[in-house]
Amino acid sequence: MKQIVQTYLSKKTEAATLAVFRILFGLMMVWSVIRFWYNGWIESLYLEPKFHFSYYGFEWVKPIGDWTYLLFILCGLAAILVTIGYKYRMAIIIFFLSFTYIELMDKTTYLNHYYFVSVLSFLLIFIPANAYFSLDAKWNAKKRFQFVPKWNVDAIKLLLAMVYIYAGLAKLNSDWLLEALPLKIWLPSKAHIPVIGEMMGYQWVHYAFSWFGALYDLTIPFFLLFKPTRWFAFFFVVVFHIMTGILFNIGMFPYIMIVSSLIFFSGGVHHRIVKFLANIFKINKSLFDNGVQFNLKPRFRKKLVYVVVTLFFVIQLLLPWRYLTYPGELFWTEEGYRFSWRVMLMEKAGYAQFKIVDGQSGAWFYVDNSDFLTPFQEKQMSFQPDFILEYAHYLKKHFESQGHKNIEIYVESQVTLNGRRSTDYIDPTVNLVGEKESFHHKKWIIPFKDEIKGI
Amino acid sequence: MKRKFYWIIPIFAVLFIWACSSDGDDTETPTDDVGMTDDDDGTSATFARGAMLANWADNIILPSYNAFLTDLEALKSDFGTFENDRSEANLVALRTAWITAYKSWQNISMFEIGPAEDNGLRLTINTYPTDVDLIESNITAGTYNFELSSNRDSRGFPALDYLLNGIADTDTDMVAVFTNAATGDGYVTYISDVINDIETRVTTVRNAWQNGYRATFVENDGSSATASVDRFVNDFIFYYEKFLRAGKMGIPLGVFSRTQAPNLVESFYYPQLSNELFLDGLTAVENFFNGVAFGTEDSGESLASYLVALGREDLRDDIQTQLNSARSAIVALEPFRTELETNNPAEAMFSAYDEVQAAVAMFKVDMVSAMSIAIDFVDADGD
Incomplete structure (x- = not known):
C-alpha cells in the first residue's frame, strides 16, 4: 500500500497544465471582482445594510466601512498577481484570505460557487501553479520547472469531480426526479427567451432538464477523465453551462466551471494554449521547457503539505453528509444544507413577522422588517432558521437599547417549498430570545408536513 | 482522439432520450399535496x-x-x-x-x-x-x-x-x-x-x-429583477402590505408601536370615510388581481389567470376567498376612528386586520414563488 502511494506521489506531469489553470482562474477572479464593484454590489450588499448575518463562529467578520473597497482592491490585485504568476504563494494566500473574508461578511450572499472559489484557492496555496509560464519562473531559474507532481493536477480534478458528483447526488430526490421540481416552476417564466423560450412550458422539457441535469452532474467527471470521451464531454460542459447561464441568473459560475474543466485535458493541449499566449505576449516559451521537475524540498514541509491536502479532502468528502446527523427534511430545516454543493435545488420563499412582547405587561407590537433589513436580506432571512434566530437576537438588542424591558420575541412565519402551499415554519409559541445558536438541531422548527424521498 | 469520440454519441443520445421519456409513469398521478396539476404533455404551460x-x-x-x-x-x-x-x-x-x-x-x-x-x-x-x-x-x-x-x-x-x-x-x-x-x-x-x-x-x-x-x-x-412583471408585482404587494394593510389599518391600530393612535387614520376629519377608502383600495387590489378592466365586468390576462396557467387554481381561489373574508370583516366595523376611540384594545378591528394580514403571505410567499418573481431590485447572482 505504502509502495503504491509512494509510486503515485512520485509521478510527474506537465506544469503547463497548472499554468493554464492559474492564468484562466486568475482572469476569472479579476473579472468577478470588477463585475461585483461595477454592479454596485459592494454598496448594496455590504455597506447599505444596517445589520449583517454572520456565520456561526465568524460573528467578528463584518464589513469594514469604506475600507471594504480596499478589501476588494486587495482581492482584485491578488487575482492579477496570481494570473501573471508574480509572488504567487503570497498572492494566492492573500486572495484566499480576502475573498473568504468577503464571503464571511454576510451569509445572505452565500453561493455555492463563491464557496467553491474559496475552497479552490485554499487548495491552490499548496500547489506550485507558478512553476511554469509565470513571472516568478521567468525571473528566477530556481523556480522554473517543466514538470510538477501528478497529484497537484489530480487534486484539482478531484475537487471538481466532487463538486459535480455531490451536486448530482443532491438531485436524487423525489421532487427533482418525479415532480421535475423546481424546474417546473422556474422554466415557464423563461418563455420570453428567443428560440428556446417557447419550449419552456412543456412538461416533458422540465423532466428532460431535470433528469439530464442529474445524469450530467453524476457522470461528467468520468467522461472528462476518460480520454476517448474527453472532447465530447467538454462539448457538453460548454453546452450545459451556457444553457444554465442563459436560463438562470448565476453570474460567473458557468464560465468558471467551463474554464476549470480544461484541467482534465492532457499536457499537449495546455502546451498549445501556452504557445498561443506566448506568441501574443512575445514570451520565450522554450525557457520554461527545461525538463526539471518540481519537488518540495524539506521533507518536513512535504509531509505537512500531504497532511493538509489529505485532511482537506477528507473534510470535503464528509461535509455534505453532515445533514444525516439532523432529524427532519433537509430542504425544510436547511440544517447541513450549505457547503454541500446543493445547487439550484429548490424554490423556497417565506414570510416572517416578528412580535416583540413585553413579558410582564403582555403589550406587544410587530416589527417592520424593512426598518432593519434590505429586501434581499429579508427574503433570505424568512426561510432559514439560523437567519431568523440571529435576527431575533439583533432585534432584542436593538429594542433593549431603546429602553424596552422584559423582551420576548416570537415569530409568525410561513414558508413554501417547491410550490407546496405555505405552512407554518417556526413554532410561534417559542420565545426566540431564550434560544441559542449552535450546531444542535433547532427544535423550534415546525416539522415539514410532506415528505421528499431520496438522498 | 477524433476517431474514437464518435462512439459516445449514441450512448449520450440514448441516455438523453431515456431521461426525456422516463416521465411517463410518474406524471400520471398528480400529487395534490404539491398543489400542482399535471398538464397534458402536449401543451406548453x-x-x-x-x-x-x-x-x-x-x-x-x-x-x-x-x-x-x-x-x-x-x-x-x-x-x-x-x-x-x-x-x-x-x-x-x-x-x-x-x-x-x-x-x-x-x-x-x-x-x-x-x-x-x-x-x-x-x-x-x-x-x-x-x-x-x-x-x-x-x-x-x-x-x-x-x-x-x-x-x-x-x-x-x-x-x-x-x-x-x-x-x-x-x-x-x-x-x-x-x-x-x-x-x-x-x-x-x-x-x-x-x-x-x-x-x-x-x-x-x-x-x-x-x-x-x-x-x-x-x-x-421578460423575467428578471428589472422586468415589468417582476417589478410591478413587487410594487403591488408593497402597496397591499404597507399602504392598505399597515397605513390604513395597522399603524392606527398600533400594530407596529403597541399604542392605538386614532389620529393616524386616513380621512381623520371625516371619519365615516376611512373604512370606505380602505374598501375602495381593497376593490382596486381585487380587480387588479383578477384583471378586471376599469369600470367594467370584463377581465383579461391577470395574476389570477397566470396562476391558472400554472395549474394553481387552488392558490387563486384561496387568495380570492381571503380577500373576500377581509372585506366582510371590514364592512362589519364601525368607522376606524370610532373603533379605536371607543375600544382599547379594539378587538373587532384587530381580527379584521388579521383577515387582511392573512393575504400577505399568500401574495408574498405562495404567489411570488409560483411565478418565479424576482424580489425587489435584487439582481445579485443566484446559484
Whole structure:
C-alpha cells in the first residue's frame, strides 16, 4: 500500500497544465471582482445594510466601512498577481484570505460557487501553479520547472469531480426526479427567451432538464477523465453551462466551471494554449521547457503539505453528509444544507413577522422588517432558521437599547417549498430570545408536513 | 482522439432520450399535496406576460388615471362654484366632490411604478396625518412651495380633509372661516393650490404613460429583477402590505408601536370615510388581481389567470376567498376612528386586520414563488 502511494506521489506531469489553470482562474477572479464593484454590489450588499448575518463562529467578520473597497482592491490585485504568476504563494494566500473574508461578511450572499472559489484557492496555496509560464519562473531559474507532481493536477480534478458528483447526488430526490421540481416552476417564466423560450412550458422539457441535469452532474467527471470521451464531454460542459447561464441568473459560475474543466485535458493541449499566449505576449516559451521537475524540498514541509491536502479532502468528502446527523427534511430545516454543493435545488420563499412582547405587561407590537433589513436580506432571512434566530437576537438588542424591558420575541412565519402551499415554519409559541445558536438541531422548527424521498 | 469520440454519441443520445421519456409513469398521478396539476404533455404551460402587461396598462392603469382626472375636474368645478359663492350648500357639494375624488385616488394609488414612482406620487398626494400647524402657517404666510418635501404633510387629499372637514366644528362655522374678510381668501386660495397641485402631478404621470411609458412597460415582458412583471408585482404587494394593510389599518391600530393612535387614520376629519377608502383600495387590489378592466365586468390576462396557467387554481381561489373574508370583516366595523376611540384594545378591528394580514403571505410567499418573481431590485447572482 505504502509502495503504491509512494509510486503515485512520485509521478510527474506537465506544469503547463497548472499554468493554464492559474492564468484562466486568475482572469476569472479579476473579472468577478470588477463585475461585483461595477454592479454596485459592494454598496448594496455590504455597506447599505444596517445589520449583517454572520456565520456561526465568524460573528467578528463584518464589513469594514469604506475600507471594504480596499478589501476588494486587495482581492482584485491578488487575482492579477496570481494570473501573471508574480509572488504567487503570497498572492494566492492573500486572495484566499480576502475573498473568504468577503464571503464571511454576510451569509445572505452565500453561493455555492463563491464557496467553491474559496475552497479552490485554499487548495491552490499548496500547489506550485507558478512553476511554469509565470513571472516568478521567468525571473528566477530556481523556480522554473517543466514538470510538477501528478497529484497537484489530480487534486484539482478531484475537487471538481466532487463538486459535480455531490451536486448530482443532491438531485436524487423525489421532487427533482418525479415532480421535475423546481424546474417546473422556474422554466415557464423563461418563455420570453428567443428560440428556446417557447419550449419552456412543456412538461416533458422540465423532466428532460431535470433528469439530464442529474445524469450530467453524476457522470461528467468520468467522461472528462476518460480520454476517448474527453472532447465530447467538454462539448457538453460548454453546452450545459451556457444553457444554465442563459436560463438562470448565476453570474460567473458557468464560465468558471467551463474554464476549470480544461484541467482534465492532457499536457499537449495546455502546451498549445501556452504557445498561443506566448506568441501574443512575445514570451520565450522554450525557457520554461527545461525538463526539471518540481519537488518540495524539506521533507518536513512535504509531509505537512500531504497532511493538509489529505485532511482537506477528507473534510470535503464528509461535509455534505453532515445533514444525516439532523432529524427532519433537509430542504425544510436547511440544517447541513450549505457547503454541500446543493445547487439550484429548490424554490423556497417565506414570510416572517416578528412580535416583540413585553413579558410582564403582555403589550406587544410587530416589527417592520424593512426598518432593519434590505429586501434581499429579508427574503433570505424568512426561510432559514439560523437567519431568523440571529435576527431575533439583533432585534432584542436593538429594542433593549431603546429602553424596552422584559423582551420576548416570537415569530409568525410561513414558508413554501417547491410550490407546496405555505405552512407554518417556526413554532410561534417559542420565545426566540431564550434560544441559542449552535450546531444542535433547532427544535423550534415546525416539522415539514410532506415528505421528499431520496438522498 | 477524433476517431474514437464518435462512439459516445449514441450512448449520450440514448441516455438523453431515456431521461426525456422516463416521465411517463410518474406524471400520471398528480400529487395534490404539491398543489400542482399535471398538464397534458402536449401543451406548453408558458404564460404570455406581455399580454398581461398590456391588459394592465390599457384596461386598468390608464383608464383609472383618466377616471381620476375626470373626478378631479368635477372637484375643481365644484370648487369654482364655492369660491364665488361661499355658501353652506356649496361647501357640502364641494365636500361630496372631494369624497368622490379621494375614493377615485384609491384606484391609482397602487400604480407607483415608472412616472408615478419618479414623481413620488403617492407620498405627495396622500401622506397622512396632515400637519395642521404647517397648513395654518403656510396660509398665514401666504407663500409656500409644494415642491419641497418638507411640505409633504401639508398638501394632497389629507390637507383637503382638514380644510373641508376639520377647520371648524360645523358647516356654518366653516363657512365663517372661508368668508372672513381678513383671512378667508387665504384659506380658499390654499384649497385651490392643493387641488391644482394634485392635478398637475397626476396629469404629468398620466401623460407620461400615454407618451411612451406604456410601450416601455409592456415591452419589458421578460423575467428578471428589472422586468415589468417582476417589478410591478413587487410594487403591488408593497402597496397591499404597507399602504392598505399597515397605513390604513395597522399603524392606527398600533400594530407596529403597541399604542392605538386614532389620529393616524386616513380621512381623520371625516371619519365615516376611512373604512370606505380602505374598501375602495381593497376593490382596486381585487380587480387588479383578477384583471378586471376599469369600470367594467370584463377581465383579461391577470395574476389570477397566470396562476391558472400554472395549474394553481387552488392558490387563486384561496387568495380570492381571503380577500373576500377581509372585506366582510371590514364592512362589519364601525368607522376606524370610532373603533379605536371607543375600544382599547379594539378587538373587532384587530381580527379584521388579521383577515387582511392573512393575504400577505399568500401574495408574498405562495404567489411570488409560483411565478418565479424576482424580489425587489435584487439582481445579485443566484446559484
